[in-house]
Amino acid sequence: MVHASLSGTGAPPETVRDALLDALGPGGTLVVPAFTPENSDTSRAHLRLIQGLDERQIREFRATMPPYDPYTTPCPTMGALAECVRTTPGSVRSAHPQTSLAGLGPRAAELLDGHHPHCHLGERSPLARLYEADARVLLLRVGFDVCSALHLAEYRTSPPPPQRTYRCVTEARGNWIEYEDAALDDSDFAVVGERLPHGLLVRREWSGRPVVQFRMRPVVDEVIRQLSRRTPGLA
Numbered sequence: 260m261v262h263a264s265l266s267g268t269g270a271p272p273e274t275v276r277d278a279l280l281d282a283l284g285p286g287g288t289l290v291v292p293a294f295t296p297e298n299s300d301t302s303r304a305h306l307r308l309i310q311g312l313d314e315r316q317i318r319e320f321r322a323t324m325p326p327y328d329p330y331t332t333p334c335p336t337m338g339a340l341a342e343c344v345r346t347t348p349g350s351v352r353s354a355h356p357q358t359s360l361a362g363l364g365p366r367a368a369e370l371l372d373g374h375h376p377h378c379h380l381g382e383r384s385p386l387a388r389l390y391e392a393d394a395r396v397l398l399l400r401v402g403f404d405v406c407s408a409l410h411l412a413e414y415r416t417s418p419p420p421p422q423r424t425y426r427c428v429t430e431a432r433g434n435w436i437e438y439e440d441a442a443l444d445d446s447d448f449a450v451v452g453e454r455l456p457h458g459l460l461v462r463r464e465w466s467g468r469p470v471v472q473f474r475m476r477p478v479v480d481e482v483i484r485q486l487s488r489r490t491p492g493l494a
Contacts, residue, residue, distance in 0.1 A: 260290040260360075260389060260475070262406060263340040263399035268466040272343035275399075280363065288364030290371070290389065291341040292407050293334040298327055298427045299357050300435075304336055321435070326428045327356035334359075340399075353385050356427045356436075358407075360385045366392070376429070377438040380407060381414035394475045400468035403452025404445060408475050412482035414441055451485050 261279060265272060279289050296302040300321070309317050325332070329352040334341050344350055344361050351367040353359045353374035362371050370392065375383035386408060396408050403409065413420050423442040426435050459481065461472040 260292075260394055260408065261340065261397045261399055262292065262401050263338055263397075264401045264468070265339050265399075268400070270466075272339040275340055276343050276347065276363075279397075283364065286365060288362055288366040288370065289344060290360055290362040290367070290385070290394070291344045292337050293341055293345050293352055293359045293361040294337055295327060295332055295334055295357055295359065296336060298324070298332075300426050302357075322433050324428050325432060326430050326434060327359075329354055329359060334361075355379065355384070356429050357425070358384070376436075377440055379425075379440050379443060380410040381441060384411075386411040390476055390479055396473055396475050396478070398469075398471040400465060400470060402449055402469075403471075404449040406448055406452065408479060409445070409448050409451065409482050410443055412479045412486055413443065415479075415483050416486045420444070451482055454485060455481060 263275065265275060276289070280287070283289060296304040297308060299305055309320055312320060334345060341361065344363055345352060347363055350361050350363050351371050352361040353371040355374045355376055355378075358379040359374065360371055370388045371385045373383070374385055378384050380386050389408070390411060396406065398406060420441045420443075422439045424437060425440055426437045428434060429436055455473075455478060459473050459477055463470040463472075
């Protein structure tokens with residue numbers, strides 16, 4: 260699973276995608292976050308879109324928002340590599356309307372299938388299957404603050420995180436659904452990442468920024484030990 264920022268590298272996302280697939284080999288599967296936070300009316304992304312609108316304009320905006328479609332909905336906030344993987348012929352994308360993942364490779368369908376629409380990144384999401392598969396995570400010029408794997412640790416803390424209400428558009432314009440799920444909070448992920456034992460991480464650098472690789476399973480287990488109840492942020 261790769262999180263990446265290609266800004267300033269001069270590398271086309273197709274080149275990076277192909278390099279990653281070459282490194283994985285024919286038996287490997289490449290997975291990226293293909294999130295659509297703008298489809299959640301409490302997310303920071305959505306709130307930025309409606310900033311400055313009056314109540315009538317907000318109602319009109321909500322009524323015309325396109326529903327999530329795993330085949331066509333872009334993931335503009337996830338970066339060029341994620342959008343490149345999502346649009347590559349043969350790619351697979353999970354079904355969650357806000358926190359989908361996209362993948363290429365022989366295990367993509369197996370790993371991304373069955374993403375429950377009421378579970379962002381917990382036991383009924385691809386993250387749980389990636390954990391079971393002992394997947395590796397690559398932070399390519401980004402930090403732990405955007406490391407989605409750590410959200411699985413949130414779900415597995417004891418006591419579990421508080422619940423909150425989410426709303427998003429599915430199937431048709433104006434068709435808003437509402438459900439309860441964990442109140443996700445990544446506000447301390449950067450600090451948590453700094454506290455990880457160095458032996459769990461492989462560190463390099465590319466184009467002036469750090470690159471970190473690690474096995475998902477031991478890192479998630481370590482983060483579970485670190486996390487405590489926190490005030491939930493917007494998601």
